[in-house]
Amino acid sequence: MPFEIPKLSYAPDALQPYISKQTIDFHYGKHHQAYVNNLNNLVPGTKFETATLEQIIKEADGGIFNNAAQVWNHTFYFESFSPSGLREPSGSLATAINKSFNSFSSFKEQFAKSSVTLFGSGWAWLVKKPDGSLEIVQELNAGNPMRKGLVPLLTCDVWEHAYYLDYQNKRPDYVQALWNILDWEIIDKRY
Ligand code: MN
Numbered sequence: 450m451p452f453e454i455p456k457l458s459y460a461p462d463a464l465q466p467y468i469s470k471q472t473i474d475f476h477y478g479k480h481h482q483a484y485v486n487n488l489n490n491l492v493p494g495t496k497f498e499t500a501t502l503e504q505i506i507k508e509a510d511g512g513i514f515n516n517a518a519q520v521w522n523h524t525f526y527f528e529s530f531s532p533s534g535l536r537e538p539s540g541s542l543a544t545a546i547n548k549s550f551n552s553f554s555s556f557k558e559q560f561a562k563s564s565v566t567l568f569g570s571g572w573a574w575l576v577k578k579p580d581g582s583l584e585i586v587q588e589l590n591a592g593n594p595m596r597k598g599l600v601p602l603l604t605c606d607v608w609e610h611a612y613y614l615d616y617q618n619k620r621p622d623y624v625q626a627l628w629n630i631l632d633w634e635i636i637d638k639r640y
Contacts (some may be wrong), residue, residue: 451489452502454482455524463532467626472614477527480610484519491516506593518591522572526606534632542602542633542640549583557628560585564605564624575603577640602639603631 457477462470491513492498497505505517537553538546550556556575563585564573571589576599578584583602586594594601605624612623 452485452492452520454485454520455528457527459530459532464530464630467630468530469615472612475614476606476610477523481520481523481527484516484523488513488516488520503595506595515591518593522591522593522604522606525601526572526604529603529632529635530627530630531632531635532630534630535634535637536628536631538633538637540637542637545577545581545583545640560603560605561621561624563587564607565621567607570608573605573607574599574601576601600639603636 454477457473461473461477464473492500492505495513497509497513500508502517502521505513506521509517537543543553546553546556550559560573560575567573567587567589569589571587571592574586574588574594576584576586576594578599584599586599588594605627607620607624612620616623616626
């Protein structure tokens with residue numbers, strides 16, 4: 450305590466043209482920071498004063514849950530990107546993707562569909578189930594699959610603030626752009 454926003458491992462303009470510096474400045478610099486500030490204002494005096502972010506996400510409700518989950522989700526999202534990285538899964542995660550979705554391209558199609566069809570604000574997730582198999586799930590608003598005992602591997606933020614400056618109403622174009630900056634060396638390690 451207090452919670453802090455993690456530093457990005459890349460420069461604010463490093464993900465261009467897929468995510469602009471302006472979007473990073475607002476999405477990371479303003480929105481993500483605001484969730485951290487809100488959480489730090491809400492937690493003092495509650496039973497979560499010494500809790501980890503993960504404990505809060507699993508146990509809290511209302512504003513504390515919303516802000517804690519948004520902090521965790523945004524950190525996880527921003528840490529999935531790099532300007533130069535592995536653009537396809539390898540190793541055991543690649544095997545699991547092929548087993549659960551037939552192929553990487555079929556997985557990409559299904560993950561994009563889940564991201565595009567989520568109605569309103571929320572997050573699409575690739576998760577590992579307790580038996581090691583994979584699933585794509587949608588969570589509304591600040592939702593996080595850890596609450597259901599699932600292990601998050603990858604997420605797509607489909608709140609409009611994630612893409613409106615760069616893509617306006619074209620959420621499908623934003624979702625497609627992310628394949629160019631997702632770093633599967635990082636995602637592989639989460640499996
Ligand atoms: Mn966001």
